[in-house]
Amino acid sequence: MTSHQRLVLVIAAGLILLAAGVRFSSLGAQSLWNDEGNSYGQSLRTPADIALNAAADIHPPGYYWLLAGWRVLTGESEFALRSLSALASVLSATLAYALGKRLYGDTAGLAAMAVVAVNTFSITYAQEARMYALLALFAAASTWALIDILTTPRWRGATALALTTAGGLYTNYAFAGVLATHAVFGLLWLGWALTHRRRAGRVIRLTALGYGAAVVLYLPWLRIALTQITHWSSTGDPVPLSEALPVAFGWLTVGPTYATVGISVGVVLLLALGLYSVRPPASAPPPPIPRALALALPPLWVALTVTGFLALDLFRPANLKFLLPAQIATALWMGRGAWVLWHFPAVRDGRRIQRLTRAVAILTVFAVMWGARGGISALHTDPRYQRDDYRGIAQAIAADGQPDAAVILNAPGQIEVFGYYAARFGPAWELAPLPIGLTVDVQATQAAVRDLIARHDRIYAVLWGVNERDPQAVVESVLNTEAFPIDERWFGSVRLVRYVTPQQTGQTLDVDGAFTFPGGQIVLESAAISATEIEPGGALNLTLEWRADAVPPANYKITVQLLDSGGVLVTQRDAEPVAYQRPTRTWAPGEIIVDRHALLIPNDSTPAQYRLMIGFYNPDHPGERLPVSPDGDLLLLADINVHMGN
Template structure:
């Protein structure tokens, strides 16, 4: 594939005489493409938890917003911008995400400009293309969070720094002295203000500041210390002093927040971390498991981009390298924090664009009388490497739009399901409670919402009592489980519901699990019906109990099973409880490992009873008649192979019919 320089040469070679390619045509086309990808399906996915938090913070008064953010882990800059934005654009999903989409678009424009200033116009276009189609850049340009703003301000500050360190034309004539002085300070002030805004956007912006410090130091080392260099140094000290002064009011809060950031402690080698970060930076967050070989051609282009060494060309290398190293050294490395690498993704794009330009330029500069082999190899490396990178990025981008694995948590669908058939006696529990901001954006029903555990959790007795109180007051309970590992690590909410209510269904909506429980009679502690039915060679169903033998459509039928094993088990089995129509067709089903996935068969103690409750919902409109309840047991890894059931006087079967229920 031709690099952009080659595209220009081909176009110029075959253009009609006197026809010139408009200077801004390709940049404009790139920006249009960037706009398409960033605004495409912008409102298709539901807002997820953190986006809901962003909205609710932005809806507060300025004073309340700053106070609330001070207790969070992020500075207030993005939320204040979002507050101003929604006052003009509203709070629809499209409007909320549009601010990030616009910021992503501006980032592409600055990347093109940076590439042109660091290398050439063609390099800038290639770098812009790499950012345009990078799945990570697109993903965070479609999210109501501060990460697109982090990337934008990082790129803008690097642009300002480069201009600040570049030689300028002589001072203007006396008649234009004031205008010249104001222009001379425009870029330095832009640098200082961008840096302050970056710190108020996200604390990982400090990685970009560290890179700027190294770039300034190397620039000074590479210059003869003369009066001009000393002036630049003094101005730099003043500019970074201004940045610190602007951030000073928030500095104590920032220090407290950073000191309480959790350290991941992930047991990964540096090589594994480096591989993950490079794959994320180059191909995007949806690229999957990228083999090392697929990092060779991007690496070759980046090396070509900095050779031969020039201080301008090394800016992107220093910027990206320090950002990557800082993420590891700071202890913040984990998969969820790879988004801190968005500035490094821009730096890598600049290096790859510069590498294509360097290789193509090498081939162009080679004397025509020389062998064609070096020129051909340079063209081949540049074109094929860029082609493979673009193909990989497009595959990841397609995955972003089409693979549900990468879809955001679907609170919209959860709220719609709960509101579809409301009943008196409904209740909703949010475990953990910080889901309230996004859930109430969609949920407009009348059921009371209980946010449990209270506060940061930790008081298990209080949480258990509050769940029991909900059970006492309501007949149907919906529970949204998300982030309970931090707020409810001992699963008090779920355990209490599993013991005192009947689980009806459980379904994942991204990383959020929606469960429904039915409150019927008190769950029995002993069987109503004694049985000694064998499932396989080692498991015995000792008995069962039903909440009722008669029910109506729309009701929930409670089934409690009592299991035992003769010996310890090394296989996890799942229980299926099914309601069959008179003709044998399936009407309702509940599958779960025993104890609603808490009493795994591999944890059973021989000859100790295990209580296992299931709720069977009888769908509305179910015809009256006599229905059969059956029970089966199967290997969790082989769901089609049920254990053989043997009961006294009956032939072996793959299920046990335990009762007939009358539906009226």
Template sequence: RRAGYGQRCRWRCFSFMQLARPQNYKFMLPAELGMALWLAGGFAGLWHFSEAATARSSQRQANLKLVSRATALMAAAWLISTLVTRLPALYSDPALQRANYRGIVQTITATLREGDAIILDAPNQAEVFNYYYHGEAPVYGLPVGLGGDDPQTRAAVEDIIASHSRAFVVFWGEAERDPQRTVETTLDSLAYSAGDQWFGDVRLSRYLMPQPFSIERESGAQFGENITLLNYALNSETLASGDALQVQLHWQTDRQLDTRYKVFVQLLDANGALQTQHDGEPGGGLQPTTIWQAGETIADNHALILPDTLPAGEYTVIVGLYQLDPPYTRLPVGDGDYVTLGTIRVR
């Protein structure tokens, strides 16, 4: 019987610990009314006590009256001073401010166009997001329900990829609702990351949906001693300023690697000047080189957003690898430190 009681106590403590999370504190807001009434009752009790003391004529009761009123006034002064000195920090101290969802929505709507979709991973941020967002692009909260159904989540993401041209993805709380990162891994394997932007602890990512390839070539270029670029593909040879160039790479290593590397894909003009680039660990950051297995083929998608002011002309696309940590040394390949993937024309 005692063992059963102990188990129940542990279960209750565990349940309370699960609920005692910062994101759940908002559910305690109604308790503020009870706290205010409780404080008011305390002040009133002290004040009534002093009035009761006034009805008696003894010096002792008169002293109690003075003490009780002084206590009530001191408590009220402490409460007011605390509110005056602490409340402004909620509006001015960055450490106490919530994520800037207003800024997130403004960033999204500034470039939103027909065919775009918005994904909230996880969906429990929908309330604050929809407070600011009133656009026409559909908003998908994933995973559905309490999460845990990875095949259903993957199918939902695949449907979004098939029916939209771009997706803005807001990541917050996904470690709990989407612990296998099904939303992100599906997007990284089937779509093209166009960059991330952080708003406090909330990450905004943009993805481009895959387009048919117009260039597919074998490579075989060896970076360093162990990494090989097997092949690559580009979605177009002719683009307009503001368009996106999609680049798909397939990597392979001949042994387990101890160093993490980032991939860079760059667009250079005729003078070799950098015009735009996309850097990131392979597989959208989910396939770091240290987890590659010998002989395994690693798919790696990148998107280059061409600047709206990019002049017409011919540009060169290059790719390379560099160490994740300082001094960010590039891996040698052939006589240089990058491989040319091809030339594109901007009209």
């Protein structure tokens, strides 16, 4: 082994360690989210059941089969479930080196590997228990196998092509973009071979055998795949090319964090030079692939993938993951740019300034890697890149100390991901997937919610995509009118709403008041409370009936506050009426609005007498409350006696 080879080996090993470090570091820090819960649920099934469930979805079963075996070997922690993707991503970075070296040389291979190692697009899906990192791995591996056949046609390449192509097809249908690239590139190579009178028969036979064997391996799933693809409705958003292309460019070159760290001059320079045709030194061995074809492969791969993505109307942030194979191509493109810099024919006084151009190449690649630090950090610290926190939701419910609680889960797939955490934090919780039916069965759903209200003291609603899953808000309508909402919190894009169920008939309060807004009044017609004597940790259930004599000009919020004898706030609940379902601007004059609230008494409350107050305010001007007769801006509902239990 020469000193050059040893140096290349050391650098490659260092880049492998870097790629592994940024992928396996904090791998289990974030909660599993909805889609990862689906992966976990699939991994618990038998291979036959995995296939049956995948047939009813839009993803083929290959990744789930692998994950099921991986789970048996490594366990069920977040780290273990995601480690398959992390390993696949590290191998993808290694294959980027192998491809770059095969097409251009060591310099290009190392630079491509460095780009993949720090790209946050690659890192994001390396840290997710989904199939996209595996998709990128099969894309890189199958492309390497094709290049291997074109350069040294042997059975090894045909076998690798068959296995990696079948693996890609069984992993995700986005692998079709890789096959399109292979087809166009193969035809270009064939045209070159025929033009230059090169023998192509063995290459054609081995390539046909490789793809043919992949088709045979895929035949059991082919009919299902065609059905799924042809019946899959578009999930993209109509976005102009002027908006879509910069986003795709940012994700492929830097990753989703490009909006945070920007796109450096080094990235643009490497891409520009990657299209520059430069002759290698005379001492270099002849290229295995014609220089023009090798130069064209990465841009061709990127162009075909992005064009297909946009042509199929797939563009939206959640679908950009289908472009992940093209990130390997982008890294090869930038790697070739580094190779061009390394061999750039800079001349002074008739001599090549080789050391200068090589120093620029090293500094440019290093600058790209150094600039990625902020993006890698942002993946773990910036809320924009955080996954929905189902673990945090389960911990919040467990902190309430209600082992017999009911948890309503409204979105498909939530039962798997929340069940994963419920087994850890609340094994006795009743998990209720609601509403009932893909097209909501209103009566059955209402009956199921009422049954939960009758059997549980506390109900927690874990809500995601309500407008799509429950457009009539059947679940929340029953809860907001027949139970008492405590509060709501957001965990990413998932909303947790806590409810207390009516365990007491309650008592009517002798109170009235009118809140004045410009042009009218909101009158409190009646008020009832569950009790005026309560222990710390208990909940006050409050039922209010409102009537407005004109349509209010703003959507006012109600504030329910518990104050001590000195007027200091102890606890409060702020919300729009009927848990945001009846904003005040929707009230008709004279309409009676029944509005329910629950107020939790803090566990550390001192036994004493407190005052329960209510008021209205405009959330655009929260410091200005509506005046209430006779004077002031808060209305006293009742004195509450907090005492210790026996």
